[in-house]
Every structure is written in C-alpha cells, then in structure tokens.
Amino acid sequence: MKKISIIGAGTSGLAAGIRLQSQGFQCEIYEKNEAVGGRMYQIKEQGFTFDVGPTIVLMPKMYQELFEMSGVKSEDYIQMQLLEPMNTIHYPDSMALQISSNLPQFISQLESFSEKETAGYLAYLADVYDRYVRAKNVFLDISYRKPSEFYNFKTFHQLAKLRTLNNAYQSISSFVKEDKLRKALSFQTLYVGVSPFSGPSIYTIIPMIELLFGVWYIKGGMYQMAKAMERRFLELGGKIHLNRTVSEIVIEKGIAKGIKVSEQLIPSDIVLSNADFPWAMKNLIKERKNKGKYSDQKIDRMKYSSSAFIMYFGLSKKYQTTVHQIHFAKDFKKNIDQLFEGVIPEDPSYYLYSPTQIDLDLAPDGCEVLYVLVPVPSLHQTKLVWNNDAIQNLRRQILGRIKYIKGFEDIESHIIYEKIFTPETFRDLFNLQFGATFGLQPSFFQSLYFRPQATMKQVKNLYFVGSSNHPGAGVPIVLMSAKIVANEIMRDHV
Ligand SMILES: Cc1cc2nc3c(=O)[nH]c(=O)nc-3n(C[C@H](O)[C@H](O)[C@H](O)COP(=O)(O)OP(=O)(O)OC[C@H]3O[C@@H](n4cnc5c(N)ncnc54)[C@H](O)[C@@H]3O)c2cc1C
Incomplete structure (x- = not known):
C-alpha cells in the first residue's frame, strides 16, 4: 500500500485524502493548526459559533459527490437547505433588491x-x-x-x-x-x-x-463540511496529525522522498501539498532547481487576489435580516479600483452574514451572529500595515454604516463578543502568501494552463492541490482540484 503524506487539512487536502484513501492509498495528513478545515475554519466562543472564511454554498452537487463517491449517503454527513432569498443587495440610495x-x-x-x-x-x-x-x-x-x-x-x-x-x-x-x-x-x-x-x-x-x-446553507454552518470530511476520512482509515507544521518537502535527485516535521523525516511514497502553492514553493521546497519556473522572484511578481477584513460579532439581540446581504459603496468602480491598487477603499462595499436567521443553535437564546466582511487589498505590493489604528478606523467606519440600516441603529450597544481578522491574520494562521484570501489571482495568464497545476515536471511523486492551483478558488472549485489531483496520482501510481 503506497503511503501519501498530505500537507494541510484544508478543504482540498481532506477531499483529496477521502478520494485517495477510498482508492487504497494510505494517507496521513499533517496540519499546522489545532483543528481541520483551513480557511473553512470555526470560532466557538461564549456560546457563539462563527464560520471564519467561506459562508456561501454554491454548486451543492460538488459537496455531495465527495461523500457519494466514497460509498456513503451525503445526507448522513451534511444537511443542506436552499436559501430563499439567496441574498439581498442594498444600494447607496436605500433601494434593496432581493435575489x-x-x-x-x-x-x-x-x-x-x-x-x-x-x-x-x-x-x-x-x-x-x-x-x-x-x-x-x-x-x-x-x-x-x-x-x-x-x-x-x-x-x-x-x-x-x-x-x-x-x-x-x-x-x-x-x-x-x-x-x-x-x-x-x-x-x-x-x-x-x-x-x-x-x-x-x-x-x-x-x-x-x-x-x-x-445558494445553499449547511445546517450548523459551513464548518460542518470540514467536520464531515474529517469524519469520512477517518472512517476510511486515514490519519490526521494536528498541530504538526511541515518545514520541508524532502526531494532527492528529482524525486519527493517525504516531508520534515519538527526536524524529523517522514518517509513517503507520495507527497501531496495542500499548503497555498506560492507559499509552499517559497518555503517548503528548498533548492532552486526543484522549483521549476516558480523561483522566489517569480512568486513575488505574480498577481494575487484581494484579501478580507472580517469582524465577527456576537450580538445580545435578535435582528431581522436575510442570511446574506451585500451593501454597495456609493462609487463601486472607485471602491474596486482602490482595492486592487493596494489601498483601503475610502468608501468600501461590504458583506453581512447572519446564519442565526435560520440556525438558532449558533448563538445563545435571543442572540445573533453577525459576520461582517470588507474586501481589502492583500499584502502584496502595498505598504499597508494592519496596526490598531488601521483596524479601529475601519471598524468605526463600517459600524457607522451598519447603524444606518433600518433596525440596526443600536447594534454597537449589543456587541457582547467580537473578534477581528485582517490579511495578516489570514497570512499567519493559514500560511497564505501575502494574506491573499483567495490565493493567486485568476487573471487570464494565471488561469487554466497558466495556473500552477497538480503535477510538476521537475519533481516526481510531488503533487499540489488547492486554491492557487488549477482550477482556482472557492469551495466547489477546490473540491474539483482535489478530484483532479486524485486522478493524477492514480494515473501515475495504479
Ligand atoms: C474570508 C473568506 C471567505 C470566503 N468565502 C467563500 C464562500 O463564501 N464560498 C466559497 O465557496 N469559498 C469561499 N472562500 C474560499 C474558500 O474558503 C477557499 O477557496 C478554500 O477553503 C480553500 O481551501 P484549500 O484547501 O485550497 O486551502 P486552505 O483552506 O488554505 O488549506 C490549507 C491548509 O494547509 C495548512 N498548512 C499550510 N502550511 C502548512 C504547513 N507548513 N504544515 C502543515 N499545514 C500547513 C493550513 O493551515 C490549512 O489548513 C472564502 C475564503 C475566505 C478566506
């Protein structure tokens, strides 16, 4: 039985693990954090449960297919419901459009x-x-x-x-x-x-x-998908090592031989990296000749997606709203231009997610969960520093805007729990290059054939999966990436 070491228990690391374990490989996942999920993470504090990253469930079949292909019924693992309305869009002139x-x-x-x-x-x-x-x-x-x-x-x-x-x-x-x-x-x-x-x-x-x-909702929040994948992977005989940071992919004469964890070599027939591709290239592959065209300079020159500033609020009151809401800036074009010019937009658009509208288990009685996401630049080619002043300024500005939403005037006095994530948090917690929450930008010359692939010509038995690889970011899309890499591994090793 061939042994595969998987670096990272993100969505695609777990999904690839399920596929490969079902095909008779012995997979062991090494994850730097204390829980699985990667960006599909969870905060559980003071009776509030927050999804950290993804919240919008699109293409439900991609989620379900993973369980079905491994021989079980998806509804025994995740309960999905269609959201109606899918979201509400608020324009600066107070008009709202329910999609x-x-x-x-x-x-x-x-x-x-x-x-x-x-x-x-x-x-x-x-x-x-x-x-x-x-x-x-x-x-x-x-x-x-x-x-x-x-x-x-x-x-x-x-x-x-x-x-x-x-x-x-x-x-x-x-x-x-x-x-x-x-x-x-x-x-x-x-x-x-x-x-x-x-x-x-x-x-x-x-x-x-x-x-x-x-747009669908998974009972218990998006994190239930991560927990369900973890459960299925373990049932299939896979092993997960949490709080274990991989420091190197060991390569000898163009062949991946294993990984290093706490200076200890873990010999492996196959290494599959779910760590963000540009970060892994720079940090886990040590010798220039094994990086192929992805030199450190090239990694720095590539284009990166935007990032996110997120406030997770636990509120001591129920508010009437929809699960997903978009609030547009007055000048949306200027907002987007500034976002990709590396400055915090003067008047940003933002997104609200309140799963407790339909899932009361995520907060104490009479309370509400509110996730407020503001798209902000990644840390690539910018002088932005997320110090306390920058954080408090943006917090004040966005709360000031939320207070203008009908029914939310008193929100500030009802915040009983809060946590804030900036691009620096995303960079450090998940090893995302430049804190770009969606990885390499899917510009034309970083899409399809031009995007990093699942395999590498220079190194045998080394594979990659995740948002910065083909086909790209988003939960259903990285589930596709997991399917692609599992097929590539089977093509080479079965
Ligand atoms: C704020 C935000 C909102 C989003 N919203 C949505 C949404 O609504 N809908 C949607 O479909 N998608 C959304 N996405 C995108 C989606 O979350 C990602 O595309 C997907 O979760 C990425 O999964 P992944 O497997 O590629 O990587 P990751 O989730 O980043 O997993 C990589 C794993 O590798 C681990 N790792 C890294 N380095 C090491 C190391 N050296 N040793 C051990 N472990 C290591 C990391 O800790 C992590 O667990 C969102 C993302 C963010 C951040």
Whole structure:
C-alpha cells in the first residue's frame, strides 16, 4: 500500500485524502493548526459559533459527490437547505433588491426595472449557461501536463467561444443597461478575489451558478463540511496529525522522498501539498532547481487576489435580516479600483452574514451572529500595515454604516463578543502568501494552463492541490482540484 503524506487539512487536502484513501492509498495528513478545515475554519466562543472564511454554498452537487463517491449517503454527513432569498443587495440610495432563486418571483422584481431589462437578463442567463457548460467540460475538470494539451485547435476554438478576455462587467453590460443590475450580476467575481472590471469573464459563471443552482446553507454552518470530511476520512482509515507544521518537502535527485516535521523525516511514497502553492514553493521546497519556473522572484511578481477584513460579532439581540446581504459603496468602480491598487477603499462595499436567521443553535437564546466582511487589498505590493489604528478606523467606519440600516441603529450597544481578522491574520494562521484570501489571482495568464497545476515536471511523486492551483478558488472549485489531483496520482501510481 503506497503511503501519501498530505500537507494541510484544508478543504482540498481532506477531499483529496477521502478520494485517495477510498482508492487504497494510505494517507496521513499533517496540519499546522489545532483543528481541520483551513480557511473553512470555526470560532466557538461564549456560546457563539462563527464560520471564519467561506459562508456561501454554491454548486451543492460538488459537496455531495465527495461523500457519494466514497460509498456513503451525503445526507448522513451534511444537511443542506436552499436559501430563499439567496441574498439581498442594498444600494447607496436605500433601494434593496432581493435575489430570489424562484424565477417567477425574481422576474417580477426585474420587471420593476423594465421588460427590456428582464429579456436582457434571460438572454444573459442562456449565454452564460452555455459558457459554464463549456468551461466545465473542456477546461475546469482537467489537468494540463504538456503544452500540447493546451496549445491546440480545440482549446483555442473553445476559448474563443468563452470570450475569456472580456471582463465580467463588460460581458453583462451587453445584455442589461441598468447599472444597478449590472453591479448585482457582476460583483460576485469578488467571491474569488478578482475585480469585476478587470477579471476574465469566465468568472461571470459565478452569478450564473447562484442564479441557476441556488445558494445553499449547511445546517450548523459551513464548518460542518470540514467536520464531515474529517469524519469520512477517518472512517476510511486515514490519519490526521494536528498541530504538526511541515518545514520541508524532502526531494532527492528529482524525486519527493517525504516531508520534515519538527526536524524529523517522514518517509513517503507520495507527497501531496495542500499548503497555498506560492507559499509552499517559497518555503517548503528548498533548492532552486526543484522549483521549476516558480523561483522566489517569480512568486513575488505574480498577481494575487484581494484579501478580507472580517469582524465577527456576537450580538445580545435578535435582528431581522436575510442570511446574506451585500451593501454597495456609493462609487463601486472607485471602491474596486482602490482595492486592487493596494489601498483601503475610502468608501468600501461590504458583506453581512447572519446564519442565526435560520440556525438558532449558533448563538445563545435571543442572540445573533453577525459576520461582517470588507474586501481589502492583500499584502502584496502595498505598504499597508494592519496596526490598531488601521483596524479601529475601519471598524468605526463600517459600524457607522451598519447603524444606518433600518433596525440596526443600536447594534454597537449589543456587541457582547467580537473578534477581528485582517490579511495578516489570514497570512499567519493559514500560511497564505501575502494574506491573499483567495490565493493567486485568476487573471487570464494565471488561469487554466497558466495556473500552477497538480503535477510538476521537475519533481516526481510531488503533487499540489488547492486554491492557487488549477482550477482556482472557492469551495466547489477546490473540491474539483482535489478530484483532479486524485486522478493524477492514480494515473501515475495504479
Ligand atoms: C474570508 C473568506 C471567505 C470566503 N468565502 C467563500 C464562500 O463564501 N464560498 C466559497 O465557496 N469559498 C469561499 N472562500 C474560499 C474558500 O474558503 C477557499 O477557496 C478554500 O477553503 C480553500 O481551501 P484549500 O484547501 O485550497 O486551502 P486552505 O483552506 O488554505 O488549506 C490549507 C491548509 O494547509 C495548512 N498548512 C499550510 N502550511 C502548512 C504547513 N507548513 N504544515 C502543515 N499545514 C500547513 C493550513 O493551515 C490549512 O489548513 C472564502 C475564503 C475566505 C478566506
């Protein structure tokens, strides 16, 4: 039985572990933190339970498939429910748009703009669905080992049909004219840390995924997915070592031989790294010749996704709201430009998540959980320092804005628990290069074939999985990355 050492118990490390353990490999996961999950982490304090990172469940089939393929029923591990409405979008002029997963209901909202806009929206859905199917079947589900697997007529033909060079906002603008709708249908590129004004439009599939497949909620919060994966992995005979930091991937003559934990060599037939790819390249692979094209200079020059400033509030009062809410800045374009120019936006957009609207177990009686996320720049190429002044300024500014939401005027006097995460927290807790919460930015030249792959030509028996690898960030997408890497390992070793 071949032994695989997996570095990191993030979503994709656990998912790959389940797939490989089911196929007869012996997997052991070494995780630096005291609990599994990686960015899919949890804070449990004073009776409040917070999801730390991901909150929006898209593409539920990807979650379910992992359990089904390992021979069990997914509903015995995670209970999912469709959210209605999926989210509420608040504009600076106080208008609110509820995005419903119920088509007739959403159409009646759209008709309040105009029938022409409604027709444009439906045409947009058809266009983007076609692109989603193409992307999924031709690009997302495969691994690129040789240039010829990308540089060929079929790929370029499909790429042309995908119109990947447009940005999300442009792509939507050819279907709907109303600026409010354009924003509502393009801001979701921020879910993967990329600007809707410059990201390749393949990311317009994200709102489409929301609109056609719904936004779901996992009972107990997103962290239940991490716990469920941990449980399944252990049931299959896998082993997890917590609080164990890997300091090196040991490579001899171009072959991975194992990992080093506390100066001790752990011999392995296969090493699979779930640590963020640019961080792992810089820190775990010691010799230049084993890094291939990813020299330290190249890693520093690459583009990174945005990061997040998050306030986790435990409130001593119930508030009436929806589970997910987006609040747009007055000047959304300027907000996004500043975000990617490395400065804290003067007037940021922000996102609220309140799972206790539908899941009372996450807070004491009569209390509420509120997660407030402000997209901020990563620590790449910026002089930003997250000292106490910077943290308190942003806290004050955003709380000042929340207090203007009807019903939330008294929020400040009801905060009985709070914790704040900055890009520096994300960098240090999960070893994310430059604290970029979504890893390498999925710009055109860092997507598909150009993104780091599951395998490396220079080193045999070494594999990679996670957000900074192909196909990219987001829970369902890293679950795809886990499927790809498991297939690659089986291709080489079975
Ligand atoms: C704030 C935030 C909000 C998000 N919102 C959403 C959302 O709503 N929906 C969605 O689908 N996605 C969302 N995402 C993205 C999603 O969380 C990630 O894409 C996904 O969880 C990444 O999983 P991963 O396996 O690639 O990496 P990680 O979760 O980063 O796992 C890597 C693991 O490796 C460990 N590790 C690193 N170095 C070492 C070492 N040297 N030794 C041992 N262990 C090590 C880390 O501690 C970590 O546990 C969000 C992310 C963040 C941060």
